[in-house]
Amino acid sequence: MADNTDDDSLYRIKEGDYVVLKRGDIFKAVQIQPKKKVIFEKQWFFLDNAVGQLYSSTFEIVSGILQPQKPKNTESSSDAKEAGTDNRNIVDDGRSQKLTRDDIETLKEQGLKGQEIIQQLIENSSTFRDKTEYAQDKYIKKKKKKYENTVTILKPSCRILAMMYHGREPGKICHLRYDTLAQMLTLANIHAGSKVLVFETCAGLVLGSVMERMGGYGSVIQMYPGGGPVRAGVESFGFPTHFHDMLHEFPICHVNALLAGTLDTTAKDPSAASKQSSMAAEEEQNQPEAEQQGSPEEQSMDTNSGADGGHNQEKEEREKEEREKRKEARAEEKKVKQEEKRKKLAAAAALLEGRNADGLVIASRFHPCPVLMGLLKFLSPSRPFVVYSQYKEPLIECYTKLKEQGGTVNLRLTDTWLRHYQVLPNRTHPVLLMSGGGGYLLSGTTVATDRSKPAGSQRAEEPAPKRLKLTDTEG
Amino acid sequence: MSFVEYSDLIQDGDVAIVYLNHESMVPVKVQQGAQTQTRYGVIRHSTDLIGQRYGSKVTCSKGGWVYVLHPTPELWTVTLPHRTQILYTTDIATITMMLELKPGSIVCESGTGSGSLSHAILRTIAPTGHLHTVEFHQQRAEKAAEEFKEHRVDHLVTVRNQDVCKEGFGVTGVADAVFLDIPSPWEAVRHAKAAMKKQGGRVCSFSPCIEQVQRTCEALADQGFEEISTLEVLLRVHDVRTVSLPLPDFGPDPSAQTQPDSTEKTPPGQASVSLKTTTPPREIPGHTGYLTFATKPRT
Numbered sequence: 001m002a003d004n005t006d007d008d009s010l011y012r013i014k015e016g017d018y019v020v021l022k023r024g025d026i027f028k029a030v031q032i033q034p035k036k037k038v039i040f041e042k043q044w045f046f047l048d049n050a051v052g053q054l055y056s057s058t059f060e061i062v063s064g065i066l067q068p069q070k071p072k073n074t075e076s077s078s079d080a081k082e083a084g085t086d087n088r089n090i091v092d093d094g095r096s097q098k099l100t101r102d103d104i105e106t107l108k109e110q111g112l113k114g115q116e117i118i119q120q121l122i123e124n125s126s127t128f129r130d131k132t133e134y135a136q137d138k139y140i141k142k143k144k145k146k147y148e149n150t151v152t153i154l155k156p157s158c159r160i161l162a163m164m165y166h167g168r169e170p171g172k173i174c175h176l177r178y179d180t181l182a183q184m185l186t187l188a189n190i191h192a193g194s195k196v197l198v199f200e201t202c203a204g205l206v207l208g209s210v211m212e213r214m215g216g217y218g219s220v221i222q223m224y225p226g227g228g229p230v231r232a233g234v235e236s237f238g239f240p241t242h243f244h245d246m247l248h249e250f251p252i253c254h255v256n257a258l259l260a261g262t263l264d265t266t267a268k269d270p271s272a273a274s275k276q277s278s279m280a281a282e283e284e285q286n287q288p289e290a291e292q293q294g295s296p297e298e299q300s301m302d303t304n305s306g307a308d309g310g311h312n313q314e315k316e317e318r319e320k321e322e323r324e325k326r327k328e329a330r331a332e333e334k335k336v337k338q339e340e341k342r343k344k345l346a347a348a349a350a351l352l353e354g355r356n357a358d359g360l361v362i363a364s365r366f367h368p369c370p371v372l373m374g375l376l377k378f379l380s381p382s383r384p385f386v387v388y389s390q391y392k393e394p395l396i397e398c399y400t401k402l403k404e405q406g407g408t409v410n411l412r413l414t415d416t417w418l419r420h421y422q423v424l425p426n427r428t429h430p431v432l433l434m435s436g437g438g439g440y441l442l443s444g445t446t447v448a449t450d451r452s453k454p455a456g457s458q459r460a461e462e463p464a465p466k467r468l469k470l471t472d473t474e475g
Numbered sequence: 476m477s478f479v480e481y482s483d484l485i486q487d488g489d490v491a492i493v494y495l496n497h498e499s500m501v502p503v504k505v506q507q508g509a510q511t512q513t514r515y516g517v518i519r520h521s522t523d524l525i526g527q528r529y530g531s532k533v534t535c536s537k538g539g540w541v542y543v544l545h546p547t548p549e550l551w552t553v554t555l556p557h558r559t560q561i562l563y564t565t566d567i568a569t570i571t572m573m574l575e576l577k578p579g580s581i582v583c584e585s586g587t588g589s590g591s592l593s594h595a596i597l598r599t600i601a602p603t604g605h606l607h608t609v610e611f612h613q614q615r616a617e618k619a620a621e622e623f624k625e626h627r628v629d630h631l632v633t634v635r636n637q638d639v640c641k642e643g644f645g646v647t648g649v650a651d652a653v654f655l656d657i658p659s660p661w662e663a664v665r666h667a668k669a670a671m672k673k674q675g676g677r678v679c680s681f682s683p684c685i686e687q688v689q690r691t692c693e694a695l696a697d698q699g700f701e702e703i704s705t706l707e708v709l710l711r712v713h714d715v716r717t718v719s720l721p722l723p724d725f726g727p728d729p730s731a732q733t734q735p736d737s738t739e740k741t742p743p744g745q746a747s748v749s750l751k752t753t754t755p756p757r758e759i760p761g762h763t764g765y766l767t768f769a770t771k772p773r774t
Contacts, residue, residue, distance in 0.1 A: 008674070011674045011773075054674075054773060056675060056770075056772065056773065157575045158572060158575070159572050159573055159575050162572070178572070179568075179569055179572075179708050182568040182571065182573070183564075183565065183568045183569075185568065185572065186567060186568035186595065187549065187564070187568070189548070189549065189598065191479060191578075191598045191599060191601065192479075192601055192602055193479075193480055193481075193601075193602065194481060212577050213577055213578075213599065214578065215578025215579060215603075216578075217578060217602065380481075380483065380529075380530065381528060381529060381530025381531065382528075382529035382530030382542075382544045383481070383530070383545075384549070392753065396715050396752070396753060397751075399715045400751060409494050409497075409542055409544075410494070410497070412712060413713040413714075413715055413753060414710055414711060414713065415710075415711050415713070416565060416708050416709060416710055416711070417709040417711065418706060418707075419706060419707045419708075419709070420704065420705070420706045421688070421706065421707070421765065423685075423688055423689055423692045423703075423705045425693070428685060428688075428689060440713075445494075445530075445544060445550075447530045447531070447532070447542045447544075448528065448530050448531045448532060448542075450532065
């Protein structure tokens with residue numbers, strides 16, 4: 001149970017925190033750093049003043065400095081509640097606003113608050129009073145959006161980051177819409193204590209979401225293509241350090257070797273060449289050391305004798321020593337790094353070797369079919385898997401292959417539509433624009449494979465109904 | 476087995492999901508000596524289930540076979556006994572994300588109904604979170620409590636039999652998130668606020684009718700909730716199939732050069748192109764309900 005203390009420390013913004021800036025429906029993820037200039041929605045400011053404030057606070061931006069906003073100014077309705085009933089007499093002559101662009105710029109330069117500028121605009125609009133109440137509302141809202149310079153600082157979460165990525169950089173996350181991501185996390189039954197495989201090229205957003213749902217319990221193995229895993233998105237979540245203890249990584253280029261049992265993760269790996277080079281480096285290091293052993297005495301003798309000629313030699317000696325030391329340090333560093341990488345690989349391999357993972361989530365720019373077929377082998381029977389694709393056709397192929405292969409049930413190819421509503425008194429309707437597509441999902445459950453069935457046997461395109469008929473006649 | 480923890484082997488007392496075919500699954504309470512009748516014949520628990528691995532194929536008495544699956548909230552949703560209208564996985568997934576549920580979350584829910592959403596919440600907030608669920612119908616409340624015990628999640632949930640609109644959730648200042656699925660959610664908004672942490676949190680209300688949504692939004696705004704947003708998520712299922720489209724026969728083409736080595740084509744009238752595609756089901760659920768979300772600011 002939650003402790004009911006009045007301790008706010010968890011809810012206060014600290015230096016180094018990863019936060020999300022919000023203005024209207026626009027989000028941006030940043031890290032709180034001293035004297036760091038941030039540009040957000042055509043405005044620049046420093047985040048220093050946010051430190052120590054509570055999360056979800058709204059700040060006003062005054063010449064680059066955040067100032068905590070005063071308690072909410074309630075909808076400042078124009079004092080004179082004058083409004084027209086319709087627009088029969090409103091003529092668009094382009095002259096209703098008496099303030100010119102320059103006037104407005106001047107107001108801004110004078111450092112007028114957004115609220116004040118809007119008030120000026122209303123007072124100088126000849127048609128405002130004739131507008132209907134609703135139109136007045138709309139006018140004020142529109143101007144607010146433009147002139148109010150406030151920013152809200154939020155604690156990052158899967159919801160916020162998924163919305164941010166979808167709004168800002170859909171290309172980076174394969175156009176995965178946030179409702180689709182929500183479906184994935186649920187369909188894959190992601191929860192604390194399980195062992196989940198993730199293959200994604202969505203900047204780490206999917207991985208981070210999976211980690212958030214696991215709360216630091218269990219393990220996540222990120223299967224990654226290429227040289228290393230991309231985790232920019234994971235950073236933005238700002239997880240506590242212990243969350244990273246549950247995160248492992250495994251390069252997909254070693255999957256075949258692992259499945260065949262030929263993956264070597266012992267100390268003599270990763271490759272003989274690199275080992276040789278490190279050996280060579282070691283030898284190099286050893287030699288100068290041997291040479292140097294005599295030198296300090298010589299040097300001391302030199303200095304004792306007070307010979308002038310010794311200085312240059314000494315310098316050279318010292319430089320040589322320095323060079324050697326640097327070389328040594330570099331080689332040492334490389335060795336440590338390689339050893340670390342090997343250890344990581346061995347740890348991830350050990351987790352995978354049991355082929356008893358509890359869930360599989362795939363969302364990448366790669367063709368999902370080979371990825372799914374390759375990684376499904378690591379799952380225990382009776383475990384869910386979810387594959388995302390921006391396009392439907394590759395998932396049709398996955399579906400067909402899985403049906404041929406067997407080993408899965410409950411296959412479903414789905415997508416979701418997301419519709420937002422404007423809910424206001426007498427003005428309720430669906431929002432005019434809706435997202436055209438948030439991608440497709442193929443989900444299902446693994447089952448024990450039929451050992452009696454010879455591999456690669458010719459099977460009908462769609463065995464399921466056929467088999468049903470058979471059993472039906474029996475029944 | 477538990478709804479919040481996987482296990483490999485089926486044990487006495489587990490709830491297992493028997494997968495008969497694409498359309499039908501049934502939940503089975505595993506008991507030493509018990510039997511379950513299916514259209515493929517009898518499943519004998521002692522020999523066919525207990526000690527077997529989840530996900531294995533079970534051959535029934537008539538020679539037919541079924542798969543036995545480990546229960547998950549999603550499988551439970553499609554197999555549970557309905558005591559009320561229930562929430563389905565598409566809405567549940569959206570609710571879970573938009574309420575920002577995660578391990579450790581404290582959640583209030585009303586009504587409990589058939590427990591479809593409750594199981595999904597419990598799965599997500601385990602092992603350190605807690606669910607306070609309120610159901611004004613006594614029998615339903617009792618049945619839900621019994622189910623939570625059977626599913627070994629009772630340590631994570633408190634069921635209260637009271638009217639949420641009059642008496643609230645039975646807790647104050649503890650919840651990170653509140654979910655409402657009742658006929659008049661606007662009457663429970665202030666109770667939701669009272670149940671939530673002073674530092675704030677998220678709230679969601681599910682209503683089938685837009686008038687309910689309007690009243691709820693008004694109540695939320697009155698109580699100082701922010702970021703009010705209403706949305707609806709619709710699931711589309713695509714049936715994968717191979718279709719073949721016949722090609723029209725325009726008769727022999729005199730302008731076409733007949734090549735001497737041209738192989739015998741399919742006789743006219745039989746030419747067709749087949750392709751893999753998907754078709755939508757003939758009917759799909761066009762509406763379940765509107766989901767209204769809001770944020771309670773710090774008070």
